[in-house]
Amino acid sequence: MVDQSVVDQSGVRSLNDRVSSAVTTAIGRLRPDVSDADAMVRRSAHADFQSGAAMALTRRTGLSSPDIAAALAAELEATELLSGATASGPGFLNLSVTDRAVWGQITARLDDPRLGVAASEDRRRTVVDYSGPNIAKEMHVGHLRTTIIGDCLVRVLDFLGATVIRRNHLGDWGTQFGMLIQYLTEHPDARWRHGEVSGDTESVSALDGLYKRARAEFDADAAFAERARARVVALQSGEAGTRERWREIVAESERAFAVVYARLGVLLTPQDSVGESSYAPVLADTVEALVAAGIAVDSEGALVILSEEVRGPDDRPVPLMVRKSDGGYGYDTTDLAALRQRIDELGARRLLYVTDSRQALHFRLIFEAARRAGWLTDDIEAEHIAYGTVLGPDGRPFKTRAGGTVRLLDLLDDAVAHAEAIVTGKNPELPATTVRRIAEQAGIGAVKYADLSTSRIKDYTFDPARMVALNGNTSVYLQYAHARIRSILRKAANERHEVDPTVCPEPAERSLALELDGYATVLAEVGATLEPHRLCGYLYDLARAFTAFYDRCPVLTSPEPVRGNRLALCSLTARTLEQGLGLLGIDAPERM
Numbered sequence: 001m002v003d004q005s006v007v008d009q010s011g012v013r014s015l016n017d018r019v020s021s022a023v024t025t026a027i028g029r030l031r032p033d034v035s036d037a038d039a040m041v042r043r044s045a046h047a048d049f050q051s052g053a054a055m056a057l058t059r060r061t062g063l064s065s066p067d068i069a070a071a072l073a074a075e076l077e078a079t080e081l082l083s084g085a086t087a088s089g090p091g092f093l094n095l096s097v098t099d100r101a102v103w104g105q106i107t108a109r110l111d112d113p114r115l116g117v118a119a120s121e122d123r124r125r126t127v128v129d130y131s132g133p134n135i136a137k138e139m140h141v142g143h144l145r146t147t148i149i150g151d152c153l154v155r156v157l158d159f160l161g162a163t164v165i166r167r168n169h170l171g172d173w174g175t176q177f178g179m180l181i182q183y184l185t186e187h188p189d190a191r192w193r194h195g196e197v198s199g200d201t202e203s204v205s206a207l208d209g210l211y212k213r214a215r216a217e218f219d220a221d222a223a224f225a226e227r228a229r230a231r232v233v234a235l236q237s238g239e240a241g242t243r244e245r246w247r248e249i250v251a252e253s254e255r256a257f258a259v260v261y262a263r264l265g266v267l268l269t270p271q272d273s274v275g276e277s278s279y280a281p282v283l284a285d286t287v288e289a290l291v292a293a294g295i296a297v298d299s300e301g302a303l304v305i306l307s308e309e310v311r312g313p314d315d316r317p318v319p320l321m322v323r324k325s326d327g328g329y330g331y332d333t334t335d336l337a338a339l340r341q342r343i344d345e346l347g348a349r350r351l352l353y354v355t356d357s358r359q360a361l362h363f364r365l366i367f368e369a370a371r372r373a374g375w376l377t378d379d380i381e382a383e384h385i386a387y388g389t390v391l392g393p394d395g396r397p398f399k400t401r402a403g404g405t406v407r408l409l410d411l412l413d414d415a416v417a418h419a420e421a422i423v424t425g426k427n428p429e430l431p432a433t434t435v436r437r438i439a440e441q442a443g444i445g446a447v448k449y450a451d452l453s454t455s456r457i458k459d460y461t462f463d464p465a466r467m468v469a470l471n472g473n474t475s476v477y478l479q480y481a482h483a484r485i486r487s488i489l490r491k492a493a494n495e496r497h498e499v500d501p502t503v504c505p506e507p508a509e510r511s512l513a514l515e516l517d518g519y520a521t522v523l524a525e526v527g528a529t530l531e532p533h534r535l536c537g538y539l540y541d542l543a544r545a546f547t548a549f550y551d552r553c554p555v556l557t558s559p560e561p562v563r564g565n566r567l568a569l570c571s572l573t574a575r576t577l578e579q580g581l582g583l584l585g586i587d588a589p590e591r592m
């Protein structure tokens with residue numbers, strides 16, 4: 001008979017799940033009236049698993065928790081799955097699984113390219129809005145987190161089976177472009193184009209500098225300000241020459257962003273860019289709909305939406321600006337139009353916006369307005385994926401020594417340089433080009449991992465020396481663990497590792513196997529909470545369980561069948577680390 005409980009069509013059921021079902025069944029047999037109770041099963045130091053269900057059931061059953069635990073233990077006879085169930089202490093139920101069941105999980109996961117991870121039932125069409133740098137401005141430390149977190153969420157949700165649409169909401173529209181274009185027109189000798197300036201991303205640095213000069217001139221010279229305003233009108237009305245210059249600026253900036261994206265190894269492509277400008281043609285319509293619905297109201301010549309949920313310090317409803325008194329539209333209106341289009345035209349049922357926590361109020365007001373307008377209905381989820389600030393060594397928001405913004409590429413160079421020192425120190429004999437490649441993978445991975453492994457909403461300090469450390473919760477530690485396992489597997493000539501389910505595992509083998517079995521559960525959690533640090537924590541625990549195993553259990557020198565089983569554990573650990581790091585957007589080199 002096929003054991004349906006081991007493999008259902010979509011993935012390998014974890015032991016935790018299967019043990020939970022057994023406990024639930026036992027509860028139902030014992031007391032049908034509370035058969036809906038939570039089995040509350042988790043990993044435990046006392047046995048493989050422990051259930052706290054008895055404690056939660058005292059109220060509903062009128063029994064003492066030790067009595068319930070004892071009755072459940074008696075109900076749970078030895079099966080293929082369970083080797084023992086005993087009551088302990090104040091009413092815990094300690095549960096051990098059979099060796100066969102443990103090895104069975106390893107075999108089943110090894111046999112599956114997805115390592116037994118089921119595709120989630122949540123297939124919602126999901127838009128992830130992330131990165132969103134601003135045209136003619138250099139990408140700086142502020143864009144690091146949105147780009148890295150957004151990209152990880154895209155990878156995880158896609159792997160779990162959602163239809164994911166990436167959106168790079170570029171800041172490519174607004175009065176600042178009138179200023180910049182007017183300045184460039186009046187200074188035809190300014191050098192900013194690719195080819196005129198050296199370096200791949202220098203064009204956007206040059207534009208950034210020119211914009212600052214334009215701004216200064218705008219503030220100092222009323223006549224220039226007047227010409228710049230006229231230029232805004234020309235841009236918005238689509239005057240050909242102005243549009244052409246604008247397009248050029250956008251293209252140069254996007255070329256520079258692409259360099260950063262390639263270096264970071266994120267999935268964003270030019271097709272994902274839907275800048276603020278692309279909503280310009282529908283803004284008037286959007287506002288009209290809001291007025292017709294009675295949601296947008298006049299306020300001293302401007303149109304605003306007054307919040308029904310949020311009040312300001314003056315105890316008055318906080319306004320969302322949908323049309324300024326001069327008739328212009330801004331960031332708020334654009335986001336309303338974008339949200340509507342993502343729902344109506346892209347068919348999105350889940351909208352995620354990855355920006356720093358300072359935009360929390362903006363998104364709260366946008367979602368409220370969209371709900372009132374009837375665009376954001378109850379079956380559609382909209383969530384602001386907020387995150388904290390990157391801090392400098394002084395514990396304050398990261399700035400250069402001169403107080404300027406820190407260029408993202410400089411940060412990456414810094415981390416890669418630190419990684420290079422580590423890699424060279426470990427393998428002095430490696431050729432320079434190999435060191436360079438590995439250092440790049442380690443350094444970029446370290447930046448991403450340091451970002452993803454802290455709880456999203458917290459601030460963290462950008463400390464490259466700590467990020468690339470060989471020990472501790474770093475990607476370099478995980479990459480080394482992975483490379484070490486690959487080297488063991490190479491020595492076994494990648495022979496196929498048949499698992500012999502009759503072998504009695506050592507405690508360290510058992511711990512590693514149970515850890516491996518928990519991978520899918522953690523991914524499902526990341527999909528539900530959108531918190532990548534859970535996956536980082538899991539991979540770190542896994543690498544440590546592997547280290548403990550490898551310290552105590554020789555692999556290549558052990559006789560069969562022990563050797564085969566250990567090689568199987570090595571192989572599944574390497575694949576889990578590689579796939580898990582991949583979902584974080586981090587490379588796992590074969591050798592380091």
Ligand code: ARG
Binds near residue numbers: 132335
């Ligand atoms: N360009 C914006 C910024 O730099 C981020 C855009 C975020 N996405 C959005 N739909 N508002 O702050």
